[in-house]
Amino acid sequence: MARVTLTNLVKAYGAHVAVKGINLDIADKSFVALVGPSGCGKSTTLRMIAGLETVSWGEISIAGKVVNEVSSRSRGVAMVFQSYALYPHMSVRSNLSFGLRIAGVAKTEVDRRVAVATEILELGPYMERRPSQLSGGQRQRVAMGRAIVREPQVFLFDEPLSNLDAKLRHQMRVEIKKLHRRLQNTVIYVTHDQVEAMTLADQIVIMRDGLIEQAGTPAEVFQHPANKFVAGFIGAPQMNFFAGTVTEAGQIRLRGLERALDVVPGRFDMPRAGAPVTVGLRPEHIVPQDHGLTPKNPIRFEAEVLLSEALGNETLITSSIGAEEFVTRMLDPRDVADGERMSFALDTDRIHLFDPETERSLRKGSDN
Amino acid sequence: MTVQVPFDLSQLDFAAIAQKERARNRTSPWIVVLSVLLALLWVAPFYYLMVSIFKSPEEYAGSSPFALPEGITPVWANIVDAWTTANMAQGFANSALYGVVGASVAVFIAALAAHGLARFQFNGKTFWFMLIFAGTVFPFQMYLIPLFFTYQQMGIINTKFGMILFYTAVCIPFPVLVLRNYMSQISTEMDEAARMDGCSEFRLFLNIVLPNCWSPMAALFLLQFTWIWNDLLFSTVLSQSTDVRSIMSALQVFQGGYASTSPVVVLTASLIASLPTVVLFLALRKTFLRGISISAG
Numbered sequence: 001m002a003r004v005t006l007t008n009l010v011k012a013y014g015a016h017v018a019v020k021g022i023n024l025d026i027a028d029k030s031f032v033a034l035v036g037p038s039g040c041g042k043s044t045t046l047r048m049i050a051g052l053e054t055v056s057w058g059e060i061s062i063a064g065k066v067v068n069e070v071s072s073r074s075r076g077v078a079m080v081f082q083s084y085a086l087y088p089h090m091s092v093r094s095n096l097s098f099g100l101r102i103a104g105v106a107k108t109e110v111d112r113r114v115a116v117a118t119e120i121l122e123l124g125p126y127m128e129r130r131p132s133q134l135s136g137g138q139r140q141r142v143a144m145g146r147a148i149v150r151e152p153q154v155f156l157f158d159e160p161l162s163n164l165d166a167k168l169r170h171q172m173r174v175e176i177k178k179l180h181r182r183l184q185n186t187v188i189y190v191t192h193d194q195v196e197a198m199t200l201a202d203q204i205v206i207m208r209d210g211l212i213e214q215a216g217t218p219a220e221v222f223q224h225p226a227n228k229f230v231a232g233f234i235g236a237p238q239m240n241f242f243a244g245t246v247t248e249a250g251q252i253r254l255r256g257l258e259r260a261l262d263v264v265p266g267r268f269d270m271p272r273a274g275a276p277v278t279v280g281l282r283p284e285h286i287v288p289q290d291h292g293l294t295p296k297n298p299i300r301f302e303a304e305v306l307l308s309e310a311l312g313n314e315t316l317i318t319s320s321i322g323a324e325e326f327v328t329r330m331l332d333p334r335d336v337a338d339g340e341r342m343s344f345a346l347d348t349d350r351i352h353l354f355d356p357e358t359e360r361s362l363r364k365g366s367d368n
Numbered sequence: 369m370t371v372q373v374p375f376d377l378s379q380l381d382f383a384a385i386a387q388k389e390r391a392r393n394r395t396s397p398w399i400v401v402l403s404v405l406l407a408l409l410w411v412a413p414f415y416y417l418m419v420s421i422f423k424s425p426e427e428y429a430g431s432s433p434f435a436l437p438e439g440i441t442p443v444w445a446n447i448v449d450a451w452t453t454a455n456m457a458q459g460f461a462n463s464a465l466y467g468v469v470g471a472s473v474a475v476f477i478a479a480l481a482a483h484g485l486a487r488f489q490f491n492g493k494t495f496w497f498m499l500i501f502a503g504t505v506f507p508f509q510m511y512l513i514p515l516f517f518t519y520q521q522m523g524i525i526n527t528k529f530g531m532i533l534f535y536t537a538v539c540i541p542f543p544v545l546v547l548r549n550y551m552s553q554i555s556t557e558m559d560e561a562a563r564m565d566g567c568s569e570f571r572l573f574l575n576i577v578l579p580n581c582w583s584p585m586a587a588l589f590l591l592q593f594t595w596i597w598n599d600l601l602f603s604t605v606l607s608q609s610t611d612v613r614s615i616m617s618a619l620q621v622f623q624g625g626y627a628s629t630s631p632v633v634v635l636t637a638s639l640i641a642s643l644p645t646v647v648l649f650l651a652l653r654k655t656f657l658r659g660i661s662i663s664a665g
């Protein structure tokens with residue numbers, strides 16, 4: 001059972017604290033994605049788990065055993081690096097077997113494991129080549145193969161696909177998913193690509209500035225973001241935010257909209273009347289007239305198109321309510337002229353509310 | 369936007385285009401003349417050397433130094449004469465020993481130091497680096513006098529050990545400088561991958577870092593070998609006897625006491641003495657031109 005537990009984990013580089021006391025319990029066989037903006041401490045966390053960085057404070061345990069002082073090679077973890085970090089002077093075969101050979105694993109066992117990895121990753125034709133004679137995707141596979149042969153309990157990935165082009169990235173994403181199904185190890189996967197995180201992981205951990213902002217399934221973090229940061233980070237184009245005020249009737253008024261927004265009764269901890277709130281609405285919940293399902297409980301308004309970006313299958317439209325810009329997607333798009341007036345229907349059932357001060361979600365039962 | 373009719377390539381005169389391109393790249397005749405003159409200037413001494421070794425001492429004395437030789441057979445006599453007069457066999461063996469051992473040990477030690485300087489964080493790192501680096505700053509001649517007296521006191525003057533010790537030490541600083549820079553460019557992720565693969569620090573150095581540094585190391589070996597081989601000054605000061613002195617000091621017999629030796633023999637001897645470095649360069653040329661790609665990983 002390779003459950004990974006981080007307890008009050010801290011990493012300080014001198015006075016700079018990169019990881020500020022995170023707690024995380026990663027179940028056996030689960031696939032966890034660490035996401036967050038650049039510099040938030042994802043790699044540092046992963047490298048502490050790998051044993052490549054010392055732990056300043058707190059505890060890491062793998063399979064029930066505290067590993068703070070255990071060397072990398074004895075932790076039962078394997079890592080795939082962003083730069084692949086293959087050994088340039090060795091053939092693919094030697095790259096795969098190197099770790100096992102120096103550990104003194106018997107030759108037949110080395111051959112067996114290399115054969116398994118080769119078969120899984122379809123590396124057969126490249127075994128005698130040097131890394132420099134491989135394409136990016138092939139190098140990536142060798143890097144994964146090198147991790148597989150160690151038969152680790154925990155797989156660590158640090159942005160493994162960020163050097164690949166979009167198409168290859170999709171291909172490799174599928175392969176990683178298959179690999180996880182087949183090998184059933186615990187995977188901790190660092191990425192800044194939220195599509196990767198959403199599609200691969202069972203659990204997403206969103207970090208900011210050395211702290212965990214929210215952890216949950218992809219659906220949870222998407223549908224019930226715990227705060228404004230997570231709401232803005234997950235989902236593309238990102239969620240639109242508006243400044244609103246709570247009315248006497250418990251509705252929400254946005255400057256620039258005639259009608260106030262109804263709020264689903266009992267869903268939020270509503271502040272007192274007159275208090276400001278931040279309203280969040282995903283692009284797909286402000287529907288351009290005739291281009292998408294009309295919401296059940298709409299508020300209709302007209303606004304000027306400030307910018308339209310045609311993507312082929314959809315067009316992103318930037319417009320505004322009052323002085324606040326928002327982005328929406330027009331499905332089944334038609335030609336849109338900048339400056340054109342367009343009708344939109346805003347889905348009041350789908351609004352998110354945040355405290356403007358703390359930025360926390362006002363939804364009832366949201367944990368932090 | 370309208371779709372255009374494809375441009376008809378056949379209407380172009382490719383020969384004319386090529387000529388125009390060539391004209392653009394044509395070198396001025398003055399540059400050519402100047403290059404030829406400079407080349408001749410370089411080749412002249414070499415030509416003089418090459419024609420002279422094929423002449424007998426009498427023929428050399430009786431004709432212009434630039435005249436072509438009458439035959440090629442006198443070269444054998446010249447070689448034998450040079451070889452025995454200067455006891456070149458012993459000199460060759462000694463110099464080969466100093467060059468091979470000195471240069472390879474120096475480059476290896478330099479690689480160890482460079483690895484430490486490029487990879488580890490420790491106190492006084494800059495200080496140590498500057499200290500080693502200082503070895504390349506001062507002219508070597510500065511060491512001559514202190515070295516001579518120290519060697520005398522230690523009793524290692526005029527010994528093979530003393531010679532190797534000196535050559536090894538003096539050949540370390542420059543390779544440290546080069547290798548440190550080279551190793552700094554090797555991805556540290558590769559080191560980390562190797563550590564996770566279970567490498568100890570020393571194995572990491574030996575199995576991962578060194579193999580990726582072969583090309584600069586080969587080049588450095590060649591440079592240091594050549595320096596040791598060609599060194600006359602230190603060899604003359606630190607060794608006297610025939611069985612310790614290097615090939616270059618062996619050649620000194622042609623001065624002074626044996627000054628009566630014909631120039632053709634002296635020339636032959638110097639040519640023979642410089643052959644090994646040329647051969648070594650040709651042999652190792654591929655190794656460092658091939659250049660194992662580091663960035664590829």
Ligand SMILES: Nc1ncnc2c1ncn2[C@@H]1O[C@H](COP(=O)(O)OP(=O)(O)OP(=O)(O)O)[C@@H](O)[C@H]1O
Nearest residue numbers: 013016018036037038039040041042043044045192
């Ligand atoms: N060796 C180090 N010394 C000092 N500070 C460091 C060191 N390594 C990382 N940091 C700092 O720690 C913070 C977290 O870095 P980390 O590499 O974990 O970020 P990240 O979330 O992986 O970002 P990215 O998405 O850009 O890879 C950053 O502010 C970084 O500058």
Ligand SMILES: [Mg+2]
Nearest residue numbers: 042043044158
């Ligand atoms: Mg990172």
